[in-house]
Structure formats: structure tokens, C-alpha cells
Amino acid sequence: MSSTATNPCRLGAGTGYWGDMVDPALELLEHGELDAMGFDLLAELSVAALQRARLRNPEKGHIPDTAGIFAQCLPPARRNGVTIVTNAGGANPQAAARAIAGVACEQGDAELRLGVIEGDDLTERLDAIRRSGWRFTNMDTGEEDVDSIADQIVAAHAYLGCDGVIEALGGGADVVVGGRLADSALYSGPLMHHYGWTPQSCTDAQRGAALTVGHLLECGGASSGGMTSQWRESEEPWRIGYPLAEVADDGSAVITKLPGSGGIVNEWTIKEQMLYEVHDPRDYRLPDGVVDLSGVTVTELEKNRMLVAGMSAGPPPELLKVQIGYEDGFIGEGRVLLPWPDAFEKAEWCERFVRRRLEYLNVNVREIQLDHVGRNTLAGPSAPGATGDRDINEIELRVAVRTDTRAEAELARRTIVHLATAGPVGTAVNLPPPVRKVIALWPTLVPRDQVDVRVAVLRADEVVSHARA
Amino acid sequence: MHVHDLAYLRSGDKGDVSNVAVMARNADAYALLEDALVPERILQHLDGLVSGPVVVHALPNLHAFEVVMHGALGGGATRTLRFDETGKSMGAVLSRMAVDT
Known part of the structure; x- marks a missing residue:
């Protein structure tokens, strides 16, 4: 160079x-x-x-x-x-x-x-920095109490x-x-x-x-x-x-x-x-x-x-941004395709089925999202156009549910699968993606002098022999 | 007329904040957008998607605006239930907002 x-x-x-x-x-x-x-x-x-x-x-x-x-x-x-x-x-x-x-x-x-x-990597140092009097205030929400997520923290990196x-x-x-x-x-x-x-x-x-x-x-x-x-x-x-x-x-x-x-x-x-x-x-x-x-x-x-x-x-x-990642529940999701005739009415039927069955199974639904793919998935309520077109060719209903436990998210995912056999005639279902763990982010700041940057330069063969040692 | 007729838009995310760059197609369009890109109107257009607040930064040198929308992505990419986890389509959604002429 x-x-x-x-x-x-x-x-x-x-x-x-x-x-x-x-x-x-x-x-x-x-x-x-x-x-x-x-x-x-x-x-x-x-x-x-x-x-x-x-x-x-x-x-x-x-x-x-x-x-x-x-x-x-x-x-x-x-x-x-x-x-x-x-x-x-x-x-x-x-x-x-x-x-x-x-x-x-x-x-x-x-x-x-x-x-x-x-x-x-500040994951192991968060406590020590907090003991020095620093607050990891959430930059997005203004929340000051990082203790509220202390048990769920996975990582913190500057x-x-x-x-x-x-x-x-x-x-x-x-x-x-x-x-x-x-x-x-x-x-x-x-x-x-x-x-x-x-x-x-x-x-x-x-x-x-x-x-x-x-x-x-x-x-x-x-x-x-x-x-x-x-x-x-x-x-x-x-x-x-x-x-x-x-x-x-x-x-x-x-x-x-x-x-x-x-x-x-x-x-x-x-x-x-x-x-x-x-x-x-x-x-x-x-x-x-x-x-x-x-x-x-x-x-x-x-x-x-x-x-x-x-x-x-x-x-x-003077302050560096820190991203704290913490575990925050699970998401189960899936999609079904409803065919003509009455695709829209069938989609509404499936939405009701999912909501009522999750109630029936005592799933504590923290949040649920129901989308008609091709109609309002991206634009949400701002999407113009009729909601009740009874002659539409097909509707893909997307369901996503957030829960506190993996077991509940699995039940939500299963409920979507069950529309294949319990839903209206003609309902097309493929296996949904696996339930996933949510890692939420807590963006915050830290004084620069709390971050100890270390640099080493080694030859490739030295790195390899150190690894073997 | 819509924002789309006056500008190119691209959106990105940081946490639950959606950041839409609105780039006017020319100087006349920039002037129209200065009047149109009002936080209250943007919130009204995106009712049910964005809880706010919304801040608009004007950049006359680039004939552009940064529209910064808080509470915009259903909790942010890692926890949102939306299909568009990172809000890549939020620019397109905003571009459909009507503009008075």
C-alpha cells in the first residue's frame, strides 16, 4: 500500500x-x-x-x-x-x-x-460498566432499565x-x-x-x-x-x-x-x-x-x-454505539392459498379458525399478523382497493404469531398446517418454516474509553500453529 | 398526483425506525415535496403501519429529503411479524401518498 x-x-x-x-x-x-x-x-x-x-x-x-x-x-x-x-x-x-x-x-x-x-465484544463487561455508574439507555425507546432484560441478554457489541x-x-x-x-x-x-x-x-x-x-x-x-x-x-x-x-x-x-x-x-x-x-x-x-x-x-x-x-x-x-441482543420469545408462521370460488370469504374463515383455535388451545398470543399476500402485505391498511372481491382468483393468507414459549409458537405453526385438512375444500398448504427464536435489539451507547481495542498482526502459518498449540 | 410522480424513494431500517430517502426528480418537484412531506400527513397516510413520531430532514443541495419514521416496523427486523422485516418497501408505500397540486 x-x-x-x-x-x-x-x-x-x-x-x-x-x-x-x-x-x-x-x-x-x-x-x-x-x-x-x-x-x-x-x-x-x-x-x-x-x-x-x-x-x-x-x-x-x-x-x-x-x-x-x-x-x-x-x-x-x-x-x-x-x-x-x-x-x-x-x-x-x-x-x-x-x-x-x-x-x-x-x-x-x-x-x-x-x-x-x-x-x-462487551457481553461479559456490561455488568462492570454498569457498576461504574453508566446507564445503557435504549436509544430508540428511551427505556433506562436494562435490568428488565438482563436475564435475556445474548450479546453486546460496540x-x-x-x-x-x-x-x-x-x-x-x-x-x-x-x-x-x-x-x-x-x-x-x-x-x-x-x-x-x-x-x-x-x-x-x-x-x-x-x-x-x-x-x-x-x-x-x-x-x-x-x-x-x-x-x-x-x-x-x-x-x-x-x-x-x-x-x-x-x-x-x-x-x-x-x-x-x-x-x-x-x-x-x-x-x-x-x-x-x-x-x-x-x-x-x-x-x-x-x-x-x-x-x-x-x-x-x-x-x-x-x-x-x-x-x-x-x-x-465520544460515545460509541452498542447493540445489545436479547431473547424475546418465538415466532411461528405459515401460509395457505385459498382458491376461487369465494377465495376472500375462505381467507376470512381461515383467519377466524386460527384466532379461535389458538384461544381454544390456551396459546398466549403476544402478537398476531394476518396478511393477504398480493393485497396488503406490504402497504397494510394504506393499501387501496376493495377487500371483498368475491371473484378473485386466489388469496394467499399469511399468518405470523409471536409467543413467549417455543411450545406455543409450535402450536401456532401447527394450527396453520391443520388448515390443510380442517380448512375449506381446496385449501393448499405447504410445510411452514420452523419456529424461530426472536433476538430483539436494544441499541445504546458506551463511553469510548470503556472499549479496549486490541490488534495483533500474525503470519498465516503462525495463526495456524497457534490454533494447533 | 402522488409522491411517486415527483421523486425516487429508497427505504432502510435501524431497529424499529424506517428511514426513507425521497429524491426529487427535479427542482420543481422538490418545491412541491417541501409542502407535501409534512409529518402529520405522512402519519395519516401510514396509519396502522407507523406509530411515529416522524421527522423530515430537507437537503436542498441534493434536492432530497430524509423521512425518519419511528415505530415504523412492527418492533424492528428481528421481532416484527411483518413479511418485510427490514421495511425495504416502506419507500414504495410512502410514494403512494397523494400530493395536492
Whole structure:
């Protein structure tokens, strides 16, 4: 990663979520002349779910596909000198590091240097921090009493910024793996390392560029033709090219994609991702700074090549976001299809059947959702149109029930299955998905000095031999 | 006329908060949307889906708005009973709100 300040830093988007396609990353690694690529594999809930996996098996708790993704991506990344940064560690960064090191050694790349970032996991430290007088107030609901869920807590992780990534890259890491790294840190880290910036010391323009570009890349193809209003205009979307950023040291950036790739990059795809999940656009809080989008401009230079300028972000906030995951009951759900004639009346009959039978079985229904798929499942009561079309071809009734116990959720699921034989003639039923446990989220904050970020850089063969020891 | 005729929309989620980016198709549409995107009207349109409060942030430099809707996703992605757990369709649902001209 040596370069002069006149060379823009080239960042490619790897994956935007666990399960994302990998071929766009391989194309970028091979042809993008990249400095670095990020692989975001965590959603809001993921770390808590992975923590449960780790509790069952201490060797797990990282993204299960880690080895598979790196088996494909390491060869082109190493051939072309591209650094990779990922949060594949989930609830177990060491396990992810072992998986990646194992792949590297199998590929004859024992010298690969792996940076491992830990310290985001606060699960075991919540009590101690609370004893110091800190309240983990729920940011969404204002509830102050985290004790009310104390027995149900599965995991608590702080969103880490890019300091650890910069430290690992400074220590020579080729691949950096952490747990709950903020999505944007996967890109702002290597960018800041490239230019010798840090979140604390750089200018608002540099910080703004690092965080805004990170945000534009963190969702994979979501700024180059995915999830877009431009779906009609997107060219050959089945072989979408993921976004590539060329970031200059003046804090401007070009967002583009590989020539000849599918998808689209235009004013709308950039705005869509820039504003995605930001809330207050003058106060978008990330661990590495507070982004202000009120001066940003988006200009088309040529087809599929957009200039983004005027980015800005204030210094890193004193408080870090923490996501506490806690168990909160179970969901049983299923669907049945009701045919013409009188499909609507049959659906109403089934709704009544489910409600009354759950009463009859003494199921304590905490919440129930009844949808007519194709009519009101997404728009709910805001959906226009008649509810009583007696001649409709078919109606899919979707039933979802939340209960306190697994046994009750199983009864709810069974009740839906029973419509196959106890329902109106012609009712079509397939086996519903298994009952699932609810992990609810308690978003909160913690003082930065309570989070002890630790970074280690080791050769792949060292990681593997430590694992055997 | 509907919001859909004036803007492109995309929605995402954080917990039980739905965040809809409303991007005006041009300057005239932006002016119309400034009047139309009133929290009370949005809550009325989404009655039964969103309990509120709703906050609207205007971004004149991008001819865009961030509509932040609290109590919008049936408890949030991990506990909601809705099919659309992360509210990806909330932008589309909001885009069907009528706009006076």
C-alpha cells in the first residue's frame, strides 16, 4: 500500500451482506487495480445470532462462509496486491482469522499477514460498566432499565471505527479481520492508511470523504444498480459490476464500476446509497466522525462515472454505539392459498379458525399478523382497493404469531398446517418454516474509553500453529 | 398526483425506525415535496403501519429529503411479524401518498 498523494486511492466494494454474490468482487480484484477491498458480512442482528453459535461451539461464531469467500478472493487479491478488510469475525474474530489462515496455507501463502481486531465484544463487561455508574439507555425507546432484560441478554457489541484497521495495516497486514467493525470502517480504514490520515487528526473534508465513500461502498452493489429506482435503465443486471471509488487527497471521489460490467452508476444510484439509513443527514453518527451531507454535490463526469465532492465530517464522537441482543420469545408462521370460488370469504374463515383455535388451545398470543399476500402485505391498511372481491382468483393468507414459549409458537405453526385438512375444500398448504427464536435489539451507547481495542498482526502459518498449540 | 410522480424513494431500517430517502426528480418537484412531506400527513397516510413520531430532514443541495419514521416496523427486523422485516418497501408505500397540486 505504498503510494504518493497524487495517486488516488482505489477502493472496491466486495460484499454488502452475508450471502451476497462474490463474482463482482473477483472481477474487481482482478481488473480494478485496487488498493483495498472491504467485505461487509454483518447485519444489525448478525453478531447476536453468531454469539449464540459461539456459545454452542467455541470454534464458531464467525461468518460460516469465511473460508469459502477467501478461498476464491485471496488468489486475485494476492496476485494484484489488494488489501482486504472484513468484519467476518462476527462474534469470534480469532475463529475467522484461523479460517482465513487455513485457506492461505492451503494455497501455499503461509506468509500472508493477518491483522485481527478484538475488543468490540462487551457481553461479559456490561455488568462492570454498569457498576461504574453508566446507564445503557435504549436509544430508540428511551427505556433506562436494562435490568428488565438482563436475564435475556445474548450479546453486546460496540461498533468499532477504523483505528484498529489503520493500526493493523500499519503493522503490515494484508488481510484485516474484525468483529463488529462499523461497515464504513472497512473502507475508511484502508483509505486513511493510504494517505496517512487518522480519524482524530485529519481535516473535516478528508474525514467526510473517508466516511461517505465508505458508506457508498459498504452495501456492495447498492450504489451500482442494486436496490435502485433505476432498475429499468440498469444494463445486464445479472452480471452487475460492484462500485469502485477513486478517492483523491483533496477529499473528492469518483464512483464508477469496471468498464464492460453490468449495472448502472448515475446521479440516482449515488443519492440512493448516500442517503440510505442515514437518519439526520447533518448528524450521521459513525465511530470515526459525524457526517454532514448538506454540502455534498453529485456530478456526472461521463456515463457510469460520478464525481462526489463537498463531503464533510466532524471529529469522532465520544460515545460509541452498542447493540445489545436479547431473547424475546418465538415466532411461528405459515401460509395457505385459498382458491376461487369465494377465495376472500375462505381467507376470512381461515383467519377466524386460527384466532379461535389458538384461544381454544390456551396459546398466549403476544402478537398476531394476518396478511393477504398480493393485497396488503406490504402497504397494510394504506393499501387501496376493495377487500371483498368475491371473484378473485386466489388469496394467499399469511399468518405470523409471536409467543413467549417455543411450545406455543409450535402450536401456532401447527394450527396453520391443520388448515390443510380442517380448512375449506381446496385449501393448499405447504410445510411452514420452523419456529424461530426472536433476538430483539436494544441499541445504546458506551463511553469510548470503556472499549479496549486490541490488534495483533500474525503470519498465516503462525495463526495456524497457534490454533494447533 | 402522488409522491411517486415527483421523486425516487429508497427505504432502510435501524431497529424499529424506517428511514426513507425521497429524491426529487427535479427542482420543481422538490418545491412541491417541501409542502407535501409534512409529518402529520405522512402519519395519516401510514396509519396502522407507523406509530411515529416522524421527522423530515430537507437537503436542498441534493434536492432530497430524509423521512425518519419511528415505530415504523412492527418492533424492528428481528421481532416484527411483518413479511418485510427490514421495511425495504416502506419507500414504495410512502410514494403512494397523494400530493395536492
